[in-house]
Amino acid sequence: MAEIRIDLEKCMGSGNCSYWAPGSFDLDDDGKVLVRDPATDEESRLVMAAEGCPVGAISIWHGERRIDQGAP
Amino acid sequence: MAFESLGGNDMAAQREAINGILPFDPNELKDTVSGNIVNPYPRYEELRRESPVHVGAVDFGEGASDLNPDVPLPITVVGFDETVAVLRDNGLYSSCVYEIVTEAVMGRTILQMDEPEHREHRALVSPTFRSKVLARWEEELVRGIVDDLIDSFIDKGHVDLVQAITFNFPVQVIARILGLPQQDYPSFQRWAIELNSVAANWERGMAASAALRDYFAAVLDERRKNPADDLISELVHVELDGQRLDDEEIYSFLRLLLPAGVETTYRASGNLLFGLLTHPDQLNAVREDRSLIPQAFEESLRWEPPVAVVLRRAMESTELAGVPIEGGADVALMLGGANRDHRKYENPDEFNIFRKERQHVGFGFGVHVCMGMHLARMETRIALEAILDRLDDLKLDPAPGQDIRIEGLAFRSPVSLPVSFTAR
Ligand code: HEM
Numbered sequence: 001m002a003e004i005r006i007d008l009e010k011c012m013g014s015g016n017c018s019y020w021a022p023g024s025f026d027l028d029d030d031g032k033v034l035v036r037d038p039a040t041d042e043e044s045r046l047v048m049a050a051e052g053c054p055v056g057a058i059s060i061w062h063g064e065r066r067i068d069q070g071a072p
Numbered sequence: 073m074a075f076e077s078l079g080g081n082d083m084a085a086q087r088e089a090i091n092g093i094l095p096f097d098p099n100e101l102k103d104t105v106s107g108n109i110v111n112p113y114p115r116y117e118e119l120r121r122e123s124p125v126h127v128g129a130v131d132f133g134e135g136a137s138d139l140n141p142d143v144p145l146p147i148t149v150v151g152f153d154e155t156v157a158v159l160r161d162n163g164l165y166s167s168c169v170y171e172i173v174t175e176a177v178m179g180r181t182i183l184q185m186d187e188p189e190h191r192e193h194r195a196l197v198s199p200t201f202r203s204k205v206l207a208r209w210e211e212e213l214v215r216g217i218v219d220d221l222i223d224s225f226i227d228k229g230h231v232d233l234v235q236a237i238t239f240n241f242p243v244q245v246i247a248r249i250l251g252l253p254q255q256d257y258p259s260f261q262r263w264a265i266e267l268n269s270v271a272a273n274w275e276r277g278m279a280a281s282a283a284l285r286d287y288f289a290a291v292l293d294e295r296r297k298n299p300a301d302d303l304i305s306e307l308v309h310v311e312l313d314g315q316r317l318d319d320e321e322i323y324s325f326l327r328l329l330l331p332a333g334v335e336t337t338y339r340a341s342g343n344l345l346f347g348l349l350t351h352p353d354q355l356n357a358v359r360e361d362r363s364l365i366p367q368a369f370e371e372s373l374r375w376e377p378p379v380a381v382v383l384r385r386a387m388e389s390t391e392l393a394g395v396p397i398e399g400g401a402d403v404a405l406m407l408g409g410a411n412r413d414h415r416k417y418e419n420p421d422e423f424n425i426f427r428k429e430r431q432h433v434g435f436g437f438g439v440h441v442c443m444g445m446h447l448a449r450m451e452t453r454i455a456l457e458a459i460l461d462r463l464d465d466l467k468l469d470p471a472p473g474q475d476i477r478i479e480g481l482a483f484r485s486p487v488s489l490p491v492s493f494t495a496r
């Protein structure tokens with residue numbers, strides 16, 4: 001099962017992750033990302049969310065192996 | 073984004089509106105403002121194969137510009153990783169470069185601010201543009217606007233989609249989200265066009281900017297007394313950590329929404345339609361399965377980003393992809409070059425809504441990533457749904473000899489999209 005890791009410091013509240021994987025991500029009232037239930041979205045969606053995060057706050061892991069490409 | 077004129081001739085009023093804003097010496101950035109460029113992509117690739125980062129004047133087909141000897145050599149970036157690296161490093165690469173471009177026309181806005189000022193100001197205005205907040209506008213507002221536009225030509229069998237739809241719906245959507253009274257739309261639309269085409273006519277553009285300020289002042293007054301369910305009411309009442317927007321900040325932000333939110337969406341929706349109309353198999357796939365619309369839109373933003381140049385300024389001397397950059401140098405990020413980087417995408421020049429590699433920089437990246445992306449995605453999706461619901465057998469139908477194409481360098485979109493259809 002994929003695990004989502006977040007660097008909250010970096011998050012700037014774009015909402016791009018929740019656009020691509022709405023079951024897994026949401027925004028709280030302060031505009032920071034919230035992780036919901038990663039099992040509700042296809043893994044490819046989680047990867048899109050991570051790679052589309054404009055500030056690189058998200059990574060997706062299988063155990064100790066990171067499966068998204070990150071952003072450069 | 074670079075607010076520049078790229079439209080070519082501006083004879084008719086509508087044509088004029090297609091032009092962007094050019095409030096600085098065109099020669100200064102001539103390589104990013106030269107008009108009527110149809111296909112810059114081969115040149116981007118040629119440059120990228122030499123190096124993703126270039127120092128000095130770059131010729132995009134209209135001759136390289138003369139450089140100002142008093143400022144550091146400008147930088148041009150045509151690679152994906154390098155573009156993302158610049159947009160991510162907002163400390164080193166500052167948005168203050170927009171000061172001269174936009175401040176005179178709109179006032180000081182988040183577009184030109186750096187951290188931490190940018191973060192604080194953006195947080196005040198961004199909640200209204202979250203996708204959940206926007207959802208309620210979908211059916212009641214956007215669909216109604218597009219349906220009305222379609223009604224006006226549905227019995228004709230032939231129409232220019234740019235003139236009839238894409239040019240019109242974004243400004244109406246913004247007007248209604250702001251909560252402007254319907255009888256004001258004509259003047260609002262006129263000021264919007266005049267502000268967006270300040271390049272073609274500086275005095276008129278500045279007059280429109282002033283008129284908008286006065287107009288908004290009256291609306292703000294009214295909303296303070298009688299708050300309504302709209303963006304302006306929200307802006308006069310938002311507060312974050314005790315901070316509030318002052319009136320000048322609100323006027324600036326509202327004026328920013330015209331070039332940032334209206335022109336961009338009109339161009340983006342034109343590019344999406346162009347991509348689909350020139351690839352009928354993919355148009356059919358989307359017609360059959362509407363859940364493909366979001367990925368089709370993202371692919372069109374990758375393939376033909378409507379805002380094709382984003383600017384930054386290097387705050388100190390540095391290096392990018394091994395290329396030295398002098399402190400103070402202006403950096404032009406060619407988003408179309410990044411989005412078709414042959415090192416990142418398979419068949420980068422191909423419009424393919426099914427491609428695996430979906431990441432793109434059409435909305436920018438980093439802390440200044442487009443704040444209106446959820447609105448742009450939503451309104452473009454609804455517009456395309458309405459078109460597909462109501463127009464069958466949709467195909468390009470140019471006049472003899474008419475060349476249908478996307479053009480421009482800093483801003484790109486089709487000038488017209490003549491189509492034939494059968495009404496449903
Ligand atoms: C598909 C249509 C659109 C495209 C392609 C687009 C593109 C962009 C890009 C590339 C930037 C980054 C500029 C930079 O980093 O210098 C940006 C910023 C921005 N956009 Fe959009 N945009 C679109 C629609 C909208 C809409 C509908 C709105 C508003 C309602 C909007 C509001 C903004 C604002 C306020 C910023 C400045 C954000 C900041 O500096 O933090 N945009 N847009």
Ligand code: SF4
Pocket residue numbers: 010011012013014015016017018025032033049052053054055056057058
């Ligand atoms: S995409 Fe990144 S910056 Fe945007 S809300 Fe999600 S985590 Fe935050």
